[in-house]
Amino acid sequence: MSTLVRTPAFKPGSLPRANLLPLSETRRREVRRIGRSWVTIGLGSLVVALLLIGGAFALNVQAALRLVAANADTDRVIAEIAELAPVSQAVAQRTELSGLVTQAMAGDIAWREAVGTIADALPSGVTVTGYALAAGQVPGDTAPEETVGAAGSVTVVSDEPISLVEATRALRGVDAILEVSVQTLAEEEGLYTYTVEVQLDQTIYSGDFAPEQATETE
Structure with missing residues (x-):
């Protein structure tokens, strides 16, 4: 009974290549490659998270600045209204006096x-x-x-x-x-x-x- 033996095919003009690394080394290298991939993915995720946190912080700072500006405008308006308080009191007194004069005219x-x-x-x-x-x-x-x-x-x-x-x-x-x-x-x-x-x-x-x-x- 004859045994079929497969011989490797070689391309003309090329040198034959053989993997002489042990299987354990091949697996170790594969594990290292996969580990580097996960480390890269982790670092990328961390960078994205840092960018999101930085963007949120920037938005928060802008909102705080706008709030400070709005509070400053509110304080300014309140100060202006306080300056006009004597005028408002004078107008109210004049209105009251006008009402009293009108009432007096009814019995004049x-x-x-x-x-x-x-x-x-x-x-x-x-x-x-x-x-x-x-x-x-x-x-x-x-x-x-x-x-x-x-x-x-x-x-x-x-x-x-x-x-x-x-x-x-x-x-x-x-x-x-x-x-x-x-x-x-x-x-x-x-x-x-x-x-x-x-x-x-x-x-x-x-x-x-x-x-x-x-x-x-x-």
Whole structure:
């Protein structure tokens, strides 16, 4: 029986090569190559991690710097607002005073003259004994002769009966009176008491609290 023997093939013109290293050395070299590969991979991963950490740190520094700048701007704005505090207080005080003046204008009535206007239009012998008048609107852009300045009732007495029609007609002829009606209230011990329901326009306002008109400049 013949045995088949394979002979190595050689290329013409080349020297034959043979691996004479022991198998243990070949394995050792392979392990070293694999180890170097893992070391390279580890070092690359470490470099990437360091780059990521450095980038995050840089972003954190930038954010901190922006925060410091924003805080500086906030402090500057707060300081500017604090400098304007006296101005704000002055404006608030002026607004408050304007409100008080407006409230005062609503009751800015020459009460003695208002009641006297009614008394002068009544027949002789009639005496005003009391009145309950409430201030009307604050003077505005409307004509004072067309706007209610005060409204309510005036109580008068007379030792003689008076004509309600004639008394009402006489009162309606007064310029400052918008609406009026005279009513009988009572008669006691020879005295006749009447109630005058009246609305007066704003010409009865004294004008003491009216805002000063700006003077014209040349």
